[in-house]
Amino acid sequence: MGLDIRWPIGLMFSLVGLLMTVYGFLTRADEQMYHRSLGININLVWGVVLLVFGACMLFLANRGKAKPPAAGGG
């Protein structure tokens, strides 16, 4: 139906991923804050994961647009 859901999913996770990555990068020196996450800068790490996931979704959505109808396999 009209909208390909991969666009909003891709956009949202890219945006949230970007926010977390930037924040993680800016706060990389804040050891006290990342004491909670066992010393891992989880914002930076997970932000990048979300960015990659978002980008994959956008890539798939874009490919689907070029070649409608999108394959609906499992």
Added chain:
Amino acid sequence: MQVTLTWLDYLILLTYTAFVIGIGFALKKYMRSTSDFLTSGRSIPTWVTGLAFISANLGALELVGMAASGAKYGIITAHFYWVGAIPAMVFLAVFMMPFYYGSKARSVPEYLKMRFDERVRALNSISFAVMTVFASGISMNALAKLLNLLLGWNYHASLWICSAVVLLYVLKGGLTSAIYTEVLQFFMIVLGFAPVVYLGLKDVGGYARLTDLLKGVATNPSSLNLRPEGIHYGANAWTSAWHTLLAGPANNPMGVDWFAMIFGLGFVLSFGYWCTNFLVVQRAMAARNMTAARNTPLVAAVPKMLFPALVILPGMIAVALMTIPSKGYRIPAPILDNAVYARATAVVASSAALPPDEAFKDVSAAVGKRMDPVKVAELVKDYAAAPMPADTFRDRLWNSVAEYDYDGVILSLVKRYCPPGLLGLALTGLLASFMSGMAGNVTAFNTVWTYDLYQAYLAPNRSDEHYMKMARGVTLVGILLSIACAYFAALYNNAMDIIQLVFAFVNAPLFATFLLGMFWKRTTGTGAFIGLLAGTFTSGVVHAITISQGNAPGMKGGYITIFHTFPSEMAQNFWLAIYAFIVCFGLTVGISLSTRRTKTDQELTGLVYSLTPKIKAEGVPLYERPAVIGTVLILACVALNLIFW
């Protein structure tokens, strides 16, 4: 006790909210008829309906409740997935979807009308409509309470704002928008909670260390106050799914025998939920063609099979953390009222002069819970020695309670591991799970109301525009009713328990009716109707004459007399369902044989297995055939059971 959110956390939350509402508005222009609004015009690709199928089921209560069970019972909880979901989902896909989708019914009650008669449809649609409203109210109440506790958010504000968001996108984009947002929510939940589980597992020291620690717990669970004194299980009670189950109800943490687990949960309850509940079946019915519809539950089965790692593991991590004193972690105590704190303050202040055991007795009585003697003694001593701020006192008293609020497990881990940023993401995941559950309920409710109650009985033969108005109107009404139920649940918790109990009675026999209806053409409407009523009646009666160990007669059963005592409530529930199923099955068969058929073979074509031409799969590639995928999934599920045997 509370955490504060930073601007980034709010920003993540807002981004998510903006996107789900945006999806609703983007879909608005496609909503031209009731069929677009209530059934998505049967146009959605498989992977989308599949993820929505699982997301509608994954409400906030499931997330919270499964972590709680993971802590209370360990890996045996995974039977709710590997025994209590996957086989039923595969059965739905391979054997039942052809009739739901092929009959062109728009809802499960409508299928019942085509197969049997109006009585069966009315019974099913009314109970389903009421049940969805209550289910969504109960989960809203739980969520608003949780947010209030954790973030200090206003109870009413969280209730109304969350509902308003769901209302907005369902009203704009109907079922399609609910399904689309459910897919987004699915990823939000998984990606929001996965890092928390990862950090928890890393903190404990990996999975091998986790099982080692839990072995110590299993042999002496009373050392952590997980069980009363004197209860000992085998070393693998928390870490094996089958060894401990086969050891018998006295030797597994759940107190369930293998027969009740396999037949009661794995067959009666599981098939009754996954194969007949319109909330999930509706997602599959929205698929674009028969193959897509049948593959929907199969796509959903893949994440479902893996979910224990996301939802049960956190509970096990929590228990393991408690065994390492240096981690300073405990599962939160039940929430105490302000009145309790006031009472306890006075008692603690006055008991400094008393001998320690008397002081302990007094404080325990004032709090009304089991307390930790060492912590209470320290608190009494420190309180007498120097003035203590009220907040410190409250925290210390609360921490001295030796009982656990297992539902607090998941959030206590989120608080423990999430710095600002990730915290916002995890909380958004929680809100997403809540909204997906609620939107699922609302879209199922408005369809059943519009098609099966309003159009069928109240106002037949009106224009599609008229029904469209009704569908939108009832979406609003459904949400308002859920809010009313949430307030009702907050006020009368006991009344809510009774209502849920009644629904458990109504649902228990359902699968017998569907099974006979779909696979035996001789089943008659009268047989189905009376069988269903008798099944419900049976579970009510069995409940009234049995009880589970440790419960007083009353709400929990046994209020007429006690014929039998089950080792646990879980066992009692499973056995209730088994009796209801057997009675419904037997009576439906008996009455069907002694009543005349009202539907001819021709009328039942497409509705009953033996009268429906088999679906030819030649055009579909092997890897897209439901039977093939289903077999692979069952094998994978067996493998998981063997790995965690």
